Amino acid sequence: MNAPLRALRSGRRALPAALAALLSPPVAAQRRAIILASTTSTEQTGLFGHILPIFTRQAGIVVRVVALGTGQALDVGRRGDADVVLVHDRAAEERFVAEGFGGPRRPVMYNDFVLVGPADDPAGIGGNADIAFALAQIAAARARFVSRGDRSGTHAAELRLWLAAGVDPARGRGTWYREVGQGMGPALNTAAAQNAYLIADRGSWIAFRNRQGMRVLVEGDRRLLNQYGVMLVSPQRHPHVRAADGQRFVDWITSAEGQGAIAGFRIGGEQLFFPNATEPGA
Amino acid sequence: MSDFQDALSAAFALVAGQDPALAEIVGLSLRVSLMALALAALVGLPLGALLAVARFPGRHLIIVGMNALMGLPPVVAGLVIYLLLSRAGPFGHFGLLFTPSAMVIAQAVLIAPILAALTREVLEGMWEEYREQLHSFGVSSWRAVPTLLRDGRLALVTVLLAGFGRASAEVGAVMVVGGNIEGFTRVMTTAIALETSKGDLPLALGLGMVLMAIVLAVNGAAHLLRERVARMSG
Amino acid sequence: MRAGSGLLPLQVEGLGFVAGGVPILQDVSFRLEAGPPSVLIGPNGAGKSTLLRLLHGLLPPSGGVIRWALLPAEVARRRQAMVFQRPVMLRRSALANVEYPLRLAGLPGPERRARAQAVLGEFGLGDLAHRPARRLSGGEQQRIALARAAAMDPAMLFLDEPSANLDPAATRAVEEIVTAIAARGTKVLMTTHDLGQARRLAGDILFLHRGRVVEHAPAARFFAAPAAPEAAAFLKGELLW
Known part of the structure; x- marks a missing residue:
């Protein structure tokens, strides 16, 4: 830790040492x-x-x-x-x-995507096998929905599903439809904090720890293939x-x-x- | 409250378990931030000292620019450096993107203006005091720079600590230019961001505590060093 | 020994200094010879400190001439030193403070250390050599500053109120050093507001009033019978402005 501090104390003498330390390549760079x-x-x-x-x-x-x-x-x-x-x-x-x-x-x-939502399921979509229908119900109930909003694969899949549901979620912007523009993890954290629905890939969902009572509500529709x-x-x-x-x-x-x-x-x-x-x- | 208890025990487990991956991450964090600090100090300290003593046309522009750069959002700095270092960018052939070197550059760019601005502030007061005496000795303003840097070293340790603090706490820029590659460019802050996004909040907080402990240790060491130097030179 | 070394006599003619449109010094003319210290006295704001700075080259004059006997101003400057009212101690040991200007003068390490130590010893400051200079008392700092100036072996030394704010004991120590420096052949030009000090140290007195040298006379004559009415009033302790 001391290179710059030493340089400060002893002035010019330590400067070459500090420079040498800077120029030395990172340990793993040569692999x-x-x-x-x-x-x-x-x-x-x-x-x-x-x-x-x-x-x-x-x-x-x-x-x-x-x-x-x-x-x-x-x-x-x-x-x-x-x-x-x-x-x-x-x-x-x-x-x-x-x-x-x-x-x-x-x-x-x-693997597949799953529709995850709060345990109390305010839009009443639990157990639904038709993802398009479930999304349409969320939109109709104006229930909070968190979108990745980051041009990710999951985001693209979600947009395709909205299209299948015949809903333009962009119209819910500022109210029930919330684009976080971040990765799967932050989107899951946001949904957990806001009691919102979202589409997640199953892998991230299984690995996710901070669930706050959220659960899988819709799965198995072949349009959820990832x-x-x-x-x-x-x-x-x-x-x-x-x-x-x-x-x-x-x-x-x-x-x-x-x-x-x-x-x-x-x-x-x-x-x-x-x-x-x-x-x-x- | 149990979140914090979990975090504490996670932090304890991390340290007590002597996790080699953690040691690697901590080591890289220190290495990157200290190198960035050294690089930024090589530019920032003399520049700050020069701005403290010299009066030349354009000085105010430089000071204003520097102060503006102090507020540069790390992500923006990261993005600019990403574009410069990208294979498709002007410095692409060095192949530095997604390496620790890119992170060093990004942090150095972020903290150099801070070091320069703080150095100028610290040394301007000292220069006010020294100016006549040094001129009497026949020292020109420019040649006073090394004297000011030497005599201001105690205050400059604090300046360097501020730079180190900002560098080691920074996440936006190193995430973009380093890529948070496990075992290669993953540092404390990007690891914390990763654990947060995985929803493992206790682990993220535990890592944060480890980071705090390290920053504290560095500050403590610098404090002891200051004391020693102060006793010797006043 | 060095009797001015090409600096003295110093001839000043029509020297003026204007700051922000306000004349501080006007038409100052006098001649300084080698010899015992010359002392500048006069009421506050008369321009004493400014005059020292002009002569030492820290300020550029607005008009007039400063002529050193043989040397051009730039060269003459290197043979001068100045000690300020509040001593400026670098943040290092007393010894390192004394060594600092010697290093600038290009003296090699062992030699400058020896000279610095010798000067400190000569002025009874040897014990302070390794103390941090800025932790010393005001009187000690001023003596270190004088030693630092003396170590440069200047032909001309400017002192701006060297014992202002010092207690009598410290003032006496400072005066002893000034006397010793003058005895080595360095010409001293100093300001003071302490008339007793002026009597003790001065060979000649320059009385400055409202930016002009009103009287320049040998010290004994000046204190016995000042010629200018302002000087007489000043010596009587009347308020002048």
């Missing part, structure tokens, strides 16, 4: 590593903490995860600041590939992309081994993500 831009749902559930060490042990490649919303993660890829992108918004992913920023897109796994895809950022577009190491990761996570690792990740005995790399059209 073989790739940057993976991904989503808060995968990072915060602990999935990566479970599967990445397995990959690193086998390949000798460290995977550094920057967890963002899907939209931001794809932007990081577009700018060339990541080597691989693993996100969950199929339409946005296909746009990314079509624009030439990376790909090809490979399906990796899925599909993840992985893409290498285009080395043609960004020559510095660590293409070989990145490709190795893409290949591994879609291989039987990587898929097995995903299936093996559980919280309290519950499986959070379901591998489906081989499923056509996923």
